[in-house]
Amino acid sequence: xxxxxxYLVMTNPIVGYAxxxxxxxxxxxxxxxxxxxxxxxxxxxREAREVRxxxxxxxxxxxxNDDPTIASEVGADxxxxxQDDITPTEVREKFPxxxxxxxxxxxxxxxxxxxxxxxxxxxxxxxxxxPTKDIPDPTLGLETMGAMIAASRHPAVAIGGIDLSxxxxxxxxxxxxxxxVRAVCQSQDPYRAILAVCQSKRD
Numbered sequence: 128x129x130x131x132x133x134y135l136v137m138t139n140p141i142v143g144y145a146x147x148x149x150x151x152x153x154x155x156x157x158x159x160x161x162x163x164x165x166x167x168x169x170x171x172x173r174e175a176r177e178v179r180x181x182x183x184x185x186x187x188x189x190x191x192n193d194d195p196t197i198a199s200e201v202g203a204d205x206x207x208x209x210q211d212d213i214t215p216t217e218v219r220e221k222f223p224x225x226x227x228x229x230x231x232x233x234x235x236x237x238x239x240x241x242x243x244x245x246x247x248x249x250x251x252x253x254x255x256x257x258p259t260k261d262i263p264d265p266t267l268g269l270e271t272m273g274a275m276i277a278a279s280r281h282p283a284v285a286i287g288g289i290d291l292s293x294x295x296x297x298x299x300x301x302x303x304x305x306x307x308v309r310a311v312c313q314s315q316d317p318y319r320a321i322l323a324v325c326q327s328k329r330d
Contacts, residue, residue, distance in 0.1 A: 128227070128247040128282055129282070130282050130303040130304055131158055131282070131304055132303070132305075133156055133157070133304075133305065133307065133321075133324055133325060133328060134156075134157070134158045134159075134160070134284050134304055134307075135147075135151050135156050135307060135311055135321070136159075136162050136192075136307070136308045137151075137159060137162060137178075137308075137311075137312060138164070139163075140311070140312040140313075140317060141313060141314070142314075144161065144174045144177065145177050145178070146317065147312065147317045148177075148178045148181045148182060148187075150318035150320075151317070152181060152182060153318055154318055154321040155187070156321060157186070157187065157188060158188045158190060159178070159182070159188070159189060159190070160192055160207055161174060161175055161178055161190070161191050161192060162192035162193075163192070168194075168197070171191075171194070171197055175191055175197055175198075175201040179202055188204040188205065188227065189203045189205075190203065190204060190207050190229060191203045191206050192206075192207050193206070193208060193209065193212055194206065195208070195213060195218050195221070195225060196222075198222070198225055204225070204226055204227050205225050205228055205229065205247070206218060206222070206227075206228060207229035207230070207250065208228070208230055209230075210231060210237060215228045215230055215245055216245060226247075227247045228245070229247060229250060229284075230246045230249050231249070231250040231252070232249045232250065232275065232279075233252070233253075233264040233267070234275070235271075235274060235275055238251070238275045238278050241279065241281065242279065242281070246281055247281065247282070248281050248282040248284055248304070249282075249283050250284050251267070251272055251276055251279075251283045251284065251286065251302075252264070252267060252272070252286035252287035253267065253286065253287020253288060254266070254267050254268070254269065254272045254285050254286065254287045254288060254289060254293075254297060255287055255288025256287075256288050257288040257308070266288075267287070269296060269300035270300070272285055272300060272302065273301035276301045276302055276303075282303070282304055283302070283303075284304040284305060284306050285297050285302035285305045285306065286306035287306075289307055290307070290309065291324065291327045294324065294327045294328055295327065298328070307324055310323075310324060311324065
């Protein structure tokens with residue numbers, strides 16, 4: 128898998144998941160992830176089917192967070208798993224139809240372990256403090272983030288508290304790919320917010 132730059136994680140977008148996904152496809156975002164916490168499986172499935180419909184036939188890859196069963200059921204491109212979820216090896220064995228498997232890492236040892244796994248990319252974070260997790264992992268900071276990315280044999284996505292004001296610093300510290308959550312999901316105009324993120328990356 129090649130580097131892809133901006134990775135949008137959709138968590139509670141105030142305009143709804145469908146409109147956020149439509150904005151991402153329109154803006155040419157390479158990868159979007161559906162991340163829904165504390166809701167029923169039926170609700171996740173409903174939103175996932177709609178996002179799959181929106182992304183179908185586009186250049187935007189669709190990833191489901193945590194649940195390879197739902198990802199497979201809706202025909203998503205892949206799944207992103209955490210350290211305590213089903214392992215990437217198990218995903219490959221049980222869900223060979225999923226083309227992409229991503230894995231979260233939170234320290235250097237986890238990155239080195241991921242180097243031996245059949246994953247397509249890793250998440251590296253949280254770089255900065257973030258309220259999107261109930262029990263957040265320790266904040267890495269830019270120096271540790273850079274060391275983890277440098278140690279990875281897979282494309283690495285920096286994630287956690289990254290907003291417009293921090294993108295330049297994240298890229299300067301070694302990230303080629305970065306995830307944004309609130310900067311887009313809390314916007315009433317996600318398309319404009321995505322364009323602002325892309326402009327910030329170029330600046």
